[in-house]
Amino acid sequence: MISRAQAVGFWLAAAGATATFVLPLSTQGAPDLSSRPSLSALVLAQAALFALAPCGAALAAALGLLGTAAGCIATLLLLDDATIAGAAGSGFWLLTLATWLGAALALTALAALRPAGGATRRLQELAVPLLFGAFVIYLWEAAVRGFGVSPVLLPTPSATATRLIHSLPTLGDDFVQTFVRGVLTGYAIGCGAGFLTAIVAHRFAFLARGLLPLGNFVSALPIVGIAPIMVMWFGFDWGSKAAVVAVMCFFPMLVNTLAGLSAAGRIERDLMRSYGARAGQTLRKLYLPAALPFVFNALKINSTLALIGAIVAEFFGTPTRGIGFRISIEVARMSLDMVWAEIALAAVAGMAFYGVVALAERATTFWHPSYRT
Numbered sequence: 001m002i003s004r005a006q007a008v009g010f011w012l013a014a015a016g017a018t019a020t021f022v023l024p025l026s027t028q029g030a031p032d033l034s035s036r037p038s039l040s041a042l043v044l045a046q047a048a049l050f051a052l053a054p055c056g057a058a059l060a061a062a063l064g065l066l067g068t069a070a071g072c073i074a075t076l077l078l079l080d081d082a083t084i085a086g087a088a089g090s091g092f093w094l095l096t097l098a099t100w101l102g103a104a105l106a107l108t109a110l111a112a113l114r115p116a117g118g119a120t121r122r123l124q125e126l127a128v129p130l131l132f133g134a135f136v137i138y139l140w141e142a143a144v145r146g147f148g149v150s151p152v153l154l155p156t157p158s159a160t161a162t163r164l165i166h167s168l169p170t171l172g173d174d175f176v177q178t179f180v181r182g183v184l185t186g187y188a189i190g191c192g193a194g195f196l197t198a199i200v201a202h203r204f205a206f207l208a209r210g211l212l213p214l215g216n217f218v219s220a221l222p223i224v225g226i227a228p229i230m231v232m233w234f235g236f237d238w239g240s241k242a243a244v245v246a247v248m249c250f251f252p253m254l255v256n257t258l259a260g261l262s263a264a265g266r267i268e269r270d271l272m273r274s275y276g277a278r279a280g281q282t283l284r285k286l287y288l289p290a291a292l293p294f295v296f297n298a299l300k301i302n303s304t305l306a307l308i309g310a311i312v313a314e315f316f317g318t319p320t321r322g323i324g325f326r327i328s329i330e331v332a333r334m335s336l337d338m339v340w341a342e343i344a345l346a347a348v349a350g351m352a353f354y355g356v357v358a359l360a361e362r363a364t365t366f367w368h369p370s371y372r373t
Helices: 004-022 037-053 055-076 090-114 118-147 156-167 166-202 204-218 221-233 238-261 264-274 279-316 323-332 335-363
Strands: none
Touching: 004 037, 004 055, 004 090, 037 055, 055 090, 055 118, 055 221, 090 118, 118 156, 118 238, 118 323, 156 166, 156 238, 166 204, 166 221, 166 238, 166 279, 166 323, 166 335, 221 238, 221 279, 279 323, 323 335
16 A cells, blocks of 8 residues: 555645646636646546545556656646646646646656566566656657747757758767767777786786876876877877876776785685685686676776767867867857757767676676675
């Protein structure tokens, strides 16, 4: 069962949806909800679903999500009316508020469920963030269109999606230039060099004492200071962006790998010496396994730093393609829908990159205590 506070919340959401029938939908005298039969049916269905949701925990999640879907459809259809878009009244905003309250309660109930099957649990873990993100996009769309925000200031998600679909060839070229060439190349060079340097520095302690302060110094340097220098050294093409990414990735990998190599316990080190293990055998069988969680931590940190570094570096000189180049050009043209399309592309690429690294970590360090259930 759900709590009494959640039940009251659902009933308030149902009452709010019902009250929409007696409140104005627009400040410009648009027809009220009772004169729109299809939309009235959607809102009544939403109110009924919210009112019945407190009957049980699973029903609260299911009926709450159905009621939320009905409210989202109703509000978006109302915004197709030119007298409501940009001049929404109290009835429209009350319906949006009721939909928001019902969605919050439904997602809370869904997250609190404890399914027995592993597949069902994984589906639940995936559904909660996806539904939350979808509802945030809905609120963005409703707020921008309801308040009549200029697309020069903030475009709607629907306009951004339309621009993204119509600009797929351009976005594809930008993705290849920035991510495939600049990010992946610099990421591989920076992480690989940092990893190898950490192994050498662990073997010779004086290198670690000398490199760590230098690493702290370089890590504090702003990208806007490094990027112009790399453009002068390596030219305007993707090589200079890869160089910026390599510099940004080198020291996080160095510091984390050194910490991981030092994580092996005294007892384990004494055991390897008692077995007469050579330095290479100790490195492979003791130090590197102990360092793997630290190495993957650096890889995950660098997966986000690399994309940021490459995009920022493109503001200081690049051929006529690339995510950073496109953002700077389209901002100057006041084409904010294309800017947001590029931002969405970068966000999806960054999340996918991080996800691949996280999956590799899970497959490689499954023995680590953090993965034990």
